[in-house]
Amino acid sequence: MDFFDKLIIPSSGANLELLKYLLSLALIIFSIYSGVLLASLILSFIYKITASRKNNNNYFKLSKDYIGLITPNKTMTLGLGVVPIFSIILIYIQILNKVNNDIILFFIISFCVFFLALVFIYLYKFTLIPVEVQNNENRTKRINTIAGIAGIVFLMASLRLFFGLINLSSDSDNWSFTGGFFDIVFTTQAVIKFIQFITISFSISATAFIVKYFYWDKFEENEAQDYSDYAKKINSWLALGFAFIQPFILAIDIYATPDKLMNSGSFLFGMLSLIALLIFMHLSYAGVRYNKYQSISYSFYLILLAFTFIILKDQSALSLSSRQQILTLADKYGQFEIALLEKEGKKAPQVNGEEIYKAKCTACHRFDQKLVGPPHKEILIKYLNNKEGMVKFILNPVKVNPEYPEMPNQALKPKEAEAVVEFMFKEYGNKLK
Ligand code: HEC
Known part of the structure; x- marks a missing residue:
């Protein structure tokens, strides 16, 4: 596909090394953002259904606060969601250029579906109406439910595909890949990594909920004591529960990773994420058990750190297998430079x-x-x-x-x-x- 070639800027070896660091950074931002988006959307949807079943406005407030957690404004969605995923895909086009255009095409599809999901999520957010007016607004209520389901389905599909592709391309043996959607999404590794991704995201969302609404926004305690108590308790349990299974998932993940993709870097990052998780659980448990929520903002940074280490662990595998491709690209760049100089009538410098x-x-x-x-x-x-x-x-x-x-x-x-x-x-x- 020559179209992709137009997107390629020939890069020197040094630039390509830099691209790899940018890739890690963009991946960290996007993974955290999209994970919290998915988890808080699911929680919001569950509480929305519960609210209208039980006719309870506290549940409704919870539902609204969940979706407001990650979509406070469009700039944030753009900066933490759209821009990072777009940059990641551009970088992969650079690395995989001429190697496998099918993978590149799938990456672009995942981006389009992600964008579609965002549209539905915003529609869901703006049609979420309080329980007491719901009876008069049947149409809005129906649109809201459909938008919620579509948002969850499309977001899930796009992220499954996107992270499946990241996982696939981290091993250069797979670069000759010619399969379809299901071959990307349903490999053992892809499934384990996605379970890891979504469970840790629930933990982050729940922690972020407490930090945002009770510490950063300074919730008026005496305004709705029962709501605040319930929200703190349920979110601490969610944070703790989902963190608790992380060490097991991490162990399975490491066990399932092919030996050739393990190096001292991935081992180190795995250990570091484990340590961050253990301290996180310790602090969250204090919150639940003794009603001590002060330390929660530290635990927020800890769980972010744990997730970051997990991403870096997977990234060290990529740097291992893309070295050869980087050399090839760097060589191409050398030829490009020479061609350019000759065009200008200058003699290319001899090596x-x-x-x-x-x-x-x-x-x-x-x-x-x-x-x-x-x-x-x-x-x-x-x-x-x-x-x-x-x-x-x-x-x-x-x-x-x-x-x-x-x-x-x-x-x-x-x-x-x-x-x-x-x-x-x-x-x-x-x-x-
Ligand atoms: C920082 C020090 C350092 C620099 C600079 C360095 N080398 Fe080496 N080189 C070594 C060491 C140490 C070994 C032995 C590695 C081993 O046996 O594992 C080695 C081994 C080699 C070998 C033998 C490999 C073998 O199969 O036994 C070659 C060939 C070689 N170097 C070429 C070069 C060339 C060409 C350059 C310049 C572009 C270079 N080295 C620059 C440290 C260096």
Whole structure:
């Protein structure tokens, strides 16, 4: 699909690294926002139904407060929902360009459905009317129910698809993927991750509810004591209950993750999220048990932190598998730059192996002397008939010899690595014997 190519701005390797950090940031914002949106929409809908069944205005107020939690104004929806998901998809188009256009197409579909869901959610919000006037407003009441259901269904569908795709693309083995919607959404991993996403979102929503209405907005306690007591209690229980199952889900998630996607980063973030969750539960329990809600604003930050760590854990898997794609893209950028210079009638700068060697390698390597790294005399003999192997190693160093530390990646482009290897054999090749 050539259309996607128009969206691609060729990027240098450094820019692509930066894109990865932007991606993590946008993912954190969007995951938290969309999760709280879904959870508070569901809670609002449940309480709306309960309110008209039991003819109780406290339930109605709860329903209204839930939906008001995450949609106080359109700027917030735009800034925390639409802009982040749009940026994430643009970044994925960059990374997956020419690799798999089906995945890109699915990403765009998920965005459109997400947008549709937002329309229904706002319709739901504006047609939510108090119990006592409901009997005269049958039409509005019906529209409200339909909008609520449509909002939940579309939001759920778009998020299932979106996070399924994120999960799919975090493993480059899947980049040749050619399946359909259900193959994305119903893999074991996608299901586990979605359960994790939605349950922790309920916990965040419930905590945010208490923090927003009772601490930030300074609820008038004497105005409706029974409402305030009920709202605090029910939300603390929700926050605590959904947090309680997180460690189990985390364990299942780690167990189900393929070994090759686990690294020290994902393990570290998993541990950190566990610690944040434990402290969170401790504080929330104090709220429920002893009616101490003061510490709730700390627990709000803790649960946000726990969720952030979970997202970073999954992101370290992506950085693991997209390294190769980033190198390929960086190489493409090099060719693009050269073409541009030639068009302007200038000569493209030659990649100079000697310069790169002197600038980047001599700090650790000498020809016949052991420095931080092994002497090149030994290395060149090893790779005498395997120059490609040497290029590959330089682009992506791995641990080889236990006597040395691991060589840090020198961030060379493929063309530069080839030039360095060329130079080294030319310069030192005849001194080997
Ligand atoms: C910061 C120090 C450092 C720099 C800079 C460095 N290296 Fe290394 N290099 C090492 C170390 C340490 C090893 C040994 C790694 C091992 O055995 O696990 C190594 C090993 C190698 C090997 C041997 C791999 C093997 O299979 O045994 C090659 C080839 C190599 N370096 C090439 C280069 C080139 C080319 C550059 C410049 C672009 C470079 N290195 C820059 C530290 C460095």
